[in-house]
Amino acid sequence: MRSRIASRFGLVVIAASLAACSSVPLDESQGSGSGSGTSGASTGQVMDPFNPQSPLAQQRSVYFEFDSYTVPEQYRRLVEMHSGYLASNPQQNIRIEGNTDARGGTEYNLALGQRRSDAVARMMTLSGVRTDQIETISFGKERPKALGNTEADYAENRRADIVYQR
Template identity: 65%
Template sequence: MNSRFAFSLTAAALSLGLAACSTVSLDDPGAGSGPSGSSGGTMDPFNPSSPLAKDRSVYFEFNSFTVEEQYRPTVENHARYLSSNPKQNILIEGNTDIRGGSEYNLALGHRRAEAVRRMMTLMGANDVQIETISFGKEKPRNLANTEAAHAENRRADIVYERQ
């Protein structure tokens, strides 16, 4: 390989690397933070200021187990962390609102937890790191009988196990 070609190849690689970097303004104190977790604390699920500690729930529409696009960054952050930490295990807890029978809600909660697990494995997490469980309507976050409370209870929660 001649030195001119090697230099061109190195320059191209550096250019691609720089192009992949964020173009977030350093003057904006809130820039780069948020659900994607591109900055604003280390990616540590046990650090309260980390996006992994703050964003641990994926919410669902009524009678649905489809992970909506707005929760993709949350799932992706957790999947990335798991793929970088192969000894870390999690539990995904599927939940529903109070409407519907117990058997139906246990099955729906299971489908919600499995949908998040599948998305994480497609994003690089190892399937053996993830366990799922359904609580159905037995573990509500909000006990009120309002639409807002129901929406808050239709979720899959990501729970990290201490190593």
């Protein structure tokens, strides 16, 4: 009995540690916002996708697990931040570009990349973004960010990129 409790406590500690190591600063990202969507509520940051200092310009990629198109929990706040800006700026359009790593066939990867871009778009529409503001496309494995063949390279390429249209 005592070892079972210790084991469960250990799992809780590990889970809490992993949650604290999120690569996206969940508490600093901006929510769905109100008004013009040009300023962050708690940090005073300018929310402008064309300003290099803005979180909207700096954080535009949603990364996925191998062979998955489910938006990971750690990227949901990022999608909400972009959704808040888009809902407040209905004239702004984006393209969501789905990508995969080099493993798998061309047709499979094109379909997986499309499912990834569609998953991000679906989250955005559920957050109030109009469907006519969003275009989705898949590049499959044709536009890698990382050119190597390590697991880290593959992970860098499994993504959906949010691209703002001028």
